[in-house]
Amino acid sequence: MTGPQPTPAPPGAGEVTATVIVRAPADKVFRAFTAWERQGEWIPFTQVRIVAGDGGEGSTIEAVTTVGPAVLRDVMQVVRLDPPYEVRVVHTGKILRGPGIMRATPMDGGRTQVVWHEWFQLPAGVVGRLAWPVLWPGSKVSLTQALRRFARLVETGVLP
Numbered sequence: 001m002t003g004p005q006p007t008p009a010p011p012g013a014g015e016v017t018a019t020v021i022v023r024a025p026a027d028k029v030f031r032a033f034t035a036w037e038r039q040g041e042w043i044p045f046t047q048v049r050i051v052a053g054d055g056g057e058g059s060t061i062e063a064v065t066t067v068g069p070a071v072l073r074d075v076m077q078v079v080r081l082d083p084p085y086e087v088r089v090v091h092t093g094k095i096l097r098g099p100g101i102m103r104a105t106p107m108d109g110g111r112t113q114v115v116w117h118e119w120f121q122l123p124a125g126v127v128g129r130l131a132w133p134v135l136w137p138g139s140k141v142s143l144t145q146a147l148r149r150f151a152r153l154v155e156t157g158v159l160p
Contacts, residue, residue, distance in 0.1 A: 014098070014120035018143035021113055022151040026106040029114060030084035032150070032159035033102055036061050041159065042150040044142075057081050061089070076100070097121040116147055 022029050032038075036055050039048040046065045053059025056078065063074040074096045080088035087102040100118040107113055153159040 014139075015118070016120070016139045016143055017115065017117045018140060018147045019113065019115045020144070020147040020151045021107070021111055022154050023109075023111050024154045025084075025110050026104045026112045027084040028160065029104045029112045029154055030087070032154045033087060033104070033114075034081065035160045038159060039063065042153055043146045051075070053078070072096070091118075091120065114147060114151070116143060118143075 034055060036048050036050055040046050043063070043065075045067050046063050048061060048063045051060040051062045055061075057080060059078045061076050061078060063076070065072045065074070072095065073093055074091060075093040076089040076091045078087070079090050079099075080086065084106075085104055089100045091097050091100060098118065098120045100116070103115045103117075105113040105115070150159070
């Protein structure tokens with residue numbers, strides 16, 4: 001991408017949402033979600049590390065997804081932690097830019113509804129906007145599968 005990039009904080013047109021019910025209390029779900037460096041256990045092909053800070057508000061997190069020769073580096077700032085209910089990040093990388101949020105809503109029976117929502121600013125101008133409808137189903141499927149894997153790991157005590 002050439003030229004100045006827009007600020008990453010405003011929502012973009014590329015919107016993805018996934019939801020899962022986890023059979024665990026919200027505080028456990030929140031701790032598992034914010035175990036940043038363990039996210040690779042439930043997000044395929046991805047390694048996550050804390051680049052700056054302690055993982056709390058103001059920290060910089062880097063997620064690197066590698067599939068064959070393709071490498072996607074996702075850099076994000078943790079902008080809000082409201083345990084056990086909400087995590088807000090802003091993706092600040094060269095390709096992935098825009099806000100993301102994870103909400104954990106306690107339910108009866110010690111269950112928690114997790115909603116993960118991302119609003120990406122689409123790269124490549126018109127080409128990015130035209131490609132999004134093709135890419136979106138894969139993004140939603142991938143996000144949903146990752147959350148289902150996350151739920152299983154939390155429910156079985158592997159996470160946090």
